Amino acid sequence: MSPPDSDRLAAIRSALMDWYGVHARDLPWRMAPGSAERADPYRVWLSEVMLQQTTVPHATPYFQAFVTRWPTVGALAAAPDEAVMGAWAGLGYYARARNLLACAQAVARDHGGVFPDTEDGLRALPGLGAYTAAAVAAIAFGRRAVVVDGNVERVMARLFTVDTPLPKGRPELRALADALTPEPETFDPGDWAQALMDLGSRICRPRSPLCGQCPLAGDCQARASGPPEAWPKKLAKVPKPRREGLVWVLVDKAGRVGLVKRPDKGLLGGMLGLPTSGWDAGEASGPPVVADWVEAGTVRHVFTHFELELEVMRAEGQADLIWREVAEAEATLPTVFRKVLVRALAA
DNA sequence: GAATCGTGGCC
DNA sequence: TGGCCAAGATT
Numbered sequence: 001m002s003p004p005d006s007d008r009l010a011a012i013r014s015a016l017m018d019w020y021g022v023h024a025r026d027l028p029w030r031m032a033p034g035s036a037e038r039a040d041p042y043r044v045w046l047s048e049v050m051l052q053q054t055t056v057p058h059a060t061p062y063f064q065a066f067v068t069r070w071p072t073v074g075a076l077a078a079a080p081d082e083a084v085m086g087a088w089a090g091l092g093y094y095a096r097a098r099n100l101l102a103c104a105q106a107v108a109r110d111h112g113g114v115f116p117d118t119e120d121g122l123r124a125l126p127g128l129g130a131y132t133a134a135a136v137a138a139i140a141f142g143r144r145a146v147v148v149d150g151n152v153e154r155v156m157a158r159l160f161t162v163d164t165p166l167p168k169g170r171p172e173l174r175a176l177a178d179a180l181t182p183e184p185e186t187f188d189p190g191d192w193a194q195a196l197m198d199l200g201s202r203i204c205r206p207r208s209p210l211c212g213q214c215p216l217a218g219d220c221q222a223r224a225s226g227p228p229e230a231w232p233k234k235l236a237k238v239p240k241p242r243r244e245g246l247v248w249v250l251v252d253k254a255g256r257v258g259l260v261k262r263p264d265k266g267l268l269g270g271m272l273g274l275p276t277s278g279w280d281a282g283e284a285s286g287p288p289v290v291a292d293w294v295e296a297g298t299v300r301h302v303f304t305h306f307e308l309e310l311e312v313m314r315a316e317g318q319a320d321l322i323w324r325e326v327a328e329a330e331a332t333l334p335t336v337f338r339k340v341l342v343r344a345l346a347a
Numbered sequence: 348g349a350a351t352c353g354t355g356g357c358c
Numbered sequence: 359t360g361g362c363c364a365a366g367a368t369t
Contacts, residue, residue, distance in 0.1 A: 047365085048365060049365095049366095050365090051364085051365040051366095052364090052365065052366045052367075053352090053353085053354090053363095053364055053365085053366055053367095054353090054354080054355095054364060054365080055354095055355075055356075055363090055364050055365095056364090056365080057355090057356085058354070058355065058356085058364085059365090090353090090354075090355095091353080091354075092352085092353025092354045092355090093352055093353055093354085093366085093367085094352080094353075095351095095352065095367075095368075096352095096366090096367080099367080099368090126367095127366095127367070127368090128367085129366060129367045129368080130366085130367090131365070131366060131367085132365085132366075132367085135365070147365085149364095149365045149366075150363085150364065150365075150366085151364090151365070152365090167348090167349095193365090194365090197365055200365090201364090201365080206362080206363060206364090207357090207358085207362085207363085237361090237362090266351085266352085267351085267352065267353090268352090268353085269352085301353090301354090302353090302354085302360095303351095303352075303353060303354090304351075304352055304353065304354090305350075305351065305352075334353075334354090335353070335354060335355090336353085336354095
């Protein structure tokens with residue numbers, strides 16, 4: 001990697017911001033490029049947390065539902081735990097929802113209902129790591145911050161042909177992003193961050209990048225040495241183990257289904273779920289009640305680091321469980337259990 | 348530093 | 359179909 005000189009950096013900045021002025025995406029949490037008005041910190045923060053490891057199309061309806069139901073951070077802070085977790089169901093990475101509520105409560109309790117307006121202040125809140133703190137500081141408060149997500153890493157790796165594989169190459173990519181980040185007097189920090197991410201998302205895509213439409217193609221070392229999709233380099237991934245278990249769908253005479261609240265930590269933590277045998281080694285709980293259990297098929301589900309095969313058992317009866325209408329359960333359970341419920345009631 | 352933690356879309 | 363990927367944080 002050759003250290004970029006200042007003239008080249010300035011040319012890249014101008015080219016990107018010119019492109020963004022024309023091609024910026026219209027998103028419900030975003031101000032138009034060049035707008036004098038700053039975006040609402042609550043909406044910026046909420047969108048950034050939802051977008052962690054999540055696509056814009058998947059997160060968008062959840063964002064709309066949340067801001068409709070809880071228009072301010074104070075309203076969210078006052079919401080019951082189960083309402084927030086249920087509204088998050090299907091979005092995944094449920095620690096985000098627990099931290100979301102904890103963060104809203106911290107802002108309400110410790111900051112008078114107003115988000116801290118510095119990167120360090122934001123970084124201290126639950127669920128805000130390096131990326132999200134920088135993004136909110138830049139977008140909501142106009143602070144210069146080095147905003148580095150997967151998009152930015154990919155753009156940096158290609159612009160400057162960084163050959164160190166991820167995740168080891170992260171510090172190097174961040175240093176390049178820092179060098180490229182403009183001063184607030186030159187370009188708006190929020191526009192800058194979103195321009196870089198839009199470029200990564202729409203043009204400098206992981207597969208089949210659209211170099212013909214890229215405003216930085218003439219500055220891109222990967223474009224010159226090609227093919228650009230060879231960057232960023234990545235370490236080989238470990239194969240996913242396969243795990244198995246039983247899941248019990250108990251229905252009462254009123255047509256409700258029996259649920260359990262999962263422990264706050266660990267997989268699907270804090271969410272409602274169906275009773276299961278467990279699926280980790282040495283884990284083997286029995287059914288919630290002795291009943292006439294019948295097999296109702298199999299559900300396969302792929303988590304981040306393992307594949308799960310659940311044998312579905314169904315019965316009618318009573319037990320000491322949390323009872324919910326089937327429609328509500330289907331709307332507020334994690335996807336793996338929603339799939340089980342659909343299978344059990346179809347069989 | 349490595350493991351853990353969801354889900355849906357795409358090719 | 360199966361692997362890859364997405365605006366990462368936490369422990």
